[in-house]
Amino acid sequence: MNIPDKVVNRLTMxxxxxxxxxxxxxxxxxxKFAELLNIDNSQVRKDLKYIDNxxxxxxxxxxxxxxxxxxxxxxxxxxxxxxxxxAGNLGSAxxxxxxxxxxGLNVLAMFDKDIKKxxxxxxxxxxxxxxxxxxxxxxxDVEMAILTVPREYAQGTANYLAGAGIKNIWNFTTCILDxxxxxxxxxxxxxxxxxxxTNKDKDE
Amino acid sequence: MNIPDKVVNRLTMxxxxxxxxxxxxxxxxxxKFAELLNIDNSQVRKDLKYIDNxxxxxxxxxxxxxxxxxxxxxxxxxxxxxxxxxAGNLGSAxxxxxxxxxxGLNVLAMFDKDIKKxxxxxxxxxxxxxxxxxxxxxxxDVEMAILTVPREYAQGTANYLAGAGIKNIWNFTTCILDxxxxxxxxxxxxxxxxxxxTNKDKDE
Numbered sequence: 001m002n003i004p005d006k007v008v009n010r011l012t013m014x015x016x017x018x019x020x021x022x023x024x025x026x027x028x029x030x031x032k033f034a035e036l037l038n039i040d041n042s043q044v045r046k047d048l049k050y051i052d053n054x055x056x057x058x059x060x061x062x063x064x065x066x067x068x069x070x071x072x073x074x075x076x077x078x079x080x081x082x083x084x085x086x087a088g089n090l091g092s093a094x095x096x097x098x099x100x101x102x103x104g105l106n107v108l109a110m111f112d113k114d115i116k117k118x119x120x121x122x123x124x125x126x127x128x129x130x131x132x133x134x135x136x137x138x139x140x141d142v143e144m145a146i147l148t149v150p151r152e153y154a155q156g157t158a159n160y161l162a163g164a165g166i167k168n169i170w171n172f173t174t175c176i177l178d179x180x181x182x183x184x185x186x187x188x189x190x191x192x193x194x195x196x197x198t199n200k201d202k203d204e
Numbered sequence: 205m206n207i208p209d210k211v212v213n214r215l216t217m218x219x220x221x222x223x224x225x226x227x228x229x230x231x232x233x234x235x236k237f238a239e240l241l242n243i244d245n246s247q248v249r250k251d252l253k254y255i256d257n258x259x260x261x262x263x264x265x266x267x268x269x270x271x272x273x274x275x276x277x278x279x280x281x282x283x284x285x286x287x288x289x290x291a292g293n294l295g296s297a298x299x300x301x302x303x304x305x306x307x308g309l310n311v312l313a314m315f316d317k318d319i320k321k322x323x324x325x326x327x328x329x330x331x332x333x334x335x336x337x338x339x340x341x342x343x344x345d346v347e348m349a350i351l352t353v354p355r356e357y358a359q360g361t362a363n364y365l366a367g368a369g370i371k372n373i374w375n376f377t378t379c380i381l382d383x384x385x386x387x388x389x390x391x392x393x394x395x396x397x398x399x400x401x402t403n404k405d406k407d408e
Contacts, residue, residue: 003403005400005404008396008399008400008403009393009396009397009400010396011396012393012395012396012399013380013391013393013396016378016379016380016395017380019378020379020380036380036381036382037380037391038389074399074403075399075402075403080402089296089297089300089301090297090301092293092297093293093294093296093297096293097293097294099355099378099395100395100398103395103398103399104398104399104402105398151303168401170397170398170401174220174223174303175220175224176217176220176221176224176240176241177240178240184401184404185242186397186400186401186404187217187241188394188397189213189216189217190392191216191220191303191304191307192212192213192214192215192216192217193213193374193390193392194304194307194308194309194374195212195216195278195279195307195308196209196212196213196390197372197374197388197390198279198284198308199207199212199278199279200209200388200390
């Protein structure tokens with residue numbers, strides 16, 4: 001089933017909320033989600049229809065079931081292995097963040113071209129020479145790279161990754177990558193995110 | 205004018221592309237944007253209507269004018285001052301990233317409760333004791349905080365920031381914050397972003 005991006009995003013946030021529910025609370029209402037996320041109640045109910053979950057009248061959604069269904073629907077348990085390419089500030093911060101694993105993202109190793117970084121280990125992830133990425137990608141069957149190199153190296157690195165068999169690039173740089181058709185890029189546009197926030201602020 | 209979030213996001217990416225255009229290229233076509241971002245040509249033209257920019261038939265959009273109009277429209281020059289709250293891995297990585305400034309985000313200082321971090325300076329930004337946030341916010345007229353504390357401290361810190369006069373929280377944690385009505389939260393949901401990417405991959 002094709003779930004729209006915005007719905008995937010909200011389902012994840014419903015899951016964050018469910019994580020914080022006290023053990024003795026068995027049910028949660030759509031109103032609770034709506035209030036915390038500052039969205040319409042009807043939006044919540046529409047979103048939750050995607051995961052085939054029935055809320056009970058006056059009682060709400062059963063917390064454990066809803067949590068499990070979101071996990072199944074979004075594939076938290078189907079682990080995706082990935083490399084972090086660029087062991088700078090952001091790459092290292094992402095490598096040190098253990099939360100990804102709970103949602104199915106498993107970072108196996110890091111890559112850089114800086115000889116001072118190669119061989120170091122960041123939160124259990126070894127930093128390898130970028131020239132080894134193709135070899136390790138095929139040996140470990142990794143198709144996903146998280147790109148955190150400086151902007152000016154982004155396109156060159158993307159070319160290299162494409163040649164090394166990487167099929168999915170989660171791009172944290174502000175360079176829009178020109179890649180072969182069989183490589184998918186997901187732009188993590190923090191600048192755009194900030195501008196969405198501030199432009200919203202301006203309107204009100 | 206109210207520009208939809210997705211359009212703001214894409215306008216930012218058009219700007220990234222314009223940044224990389226060679227000096228001798230005066231014009232750019234909507235097709236070029238569309239190909240690089242893997243979206244429809246018609247989408248690009250629709251987006252660019254928001255910023256009142258006329259493309260010339262067969263020639264395309266004038267690079268310099270388009271760039272300037274995007275900057276004006278999204279307010280790159282209207283600097284927003286902000287604090288980073290949480291001087292851990294992600295907070296420090298964001299503090300070290302100088303690119304934000306070009307898009308209007310100016311980080312003035314950082315806050316933490318860890319005595320080992322207080323007094324240190326990260327990329328020119330001093331780390332202050334979190335108890336000073338209210339005082340500095342009112343003295344420097346700062347209303348925006350970038351929240352990068354560990355998940356378990358997120359709600360407590362948000363309560364504290366709300367009490368200290370912060371009106372906008374850019375939330376990088378996976379805790380959905382319960383804040384007073386006059387405080388706006390923008391959830392930077394990296395987990396959701398990853399799941400959008402991988403769920404798209406699954407569909408195709």
